[in-house]
Amino acid sequence: MITKDEYLLKNFSKIKHKKWELFVITRILHLIRDPDIEYVCQQYINVKGNRHYLTDLCFPTLKLYYEIDEGQHGTVTVSYTHLTLPTSDLV
Secondary structure (H helix, E strand, O other): OOOHHHHHHHHHHOOOOOHHHHHHHHHHHHHOOOOOOOOEEEEEEEEOOOEEEEEEEEEHHHOEEEEEEEOOOOOOOEEEEEEOOOHHHEO
16 A cells, blocks of 8 residues: 555656646645545546546545646746536536
8 A cells, every 4th residue: 555655756756847836736735734635636537528637736525626837938927727627527
């Protein structure tokens, strides 16, 4: 069985090449005080109508999905989108 620390490091390794995305996600996760809240980085989400999303940070039990829009080519502007997908739309 994988430890929580190994799980955390495995998820961070998926985004290590995106420095601002890594910063924002680790900041969010370090502020969470409840160890029972489940999360996944880089989660593929199927939605009705043959659509899909690749979310940067997903809290499946809370139905929260985050996409961090990291500026490309040297810009330092970071924005994020809070996606709340209706449960009825998830496949």
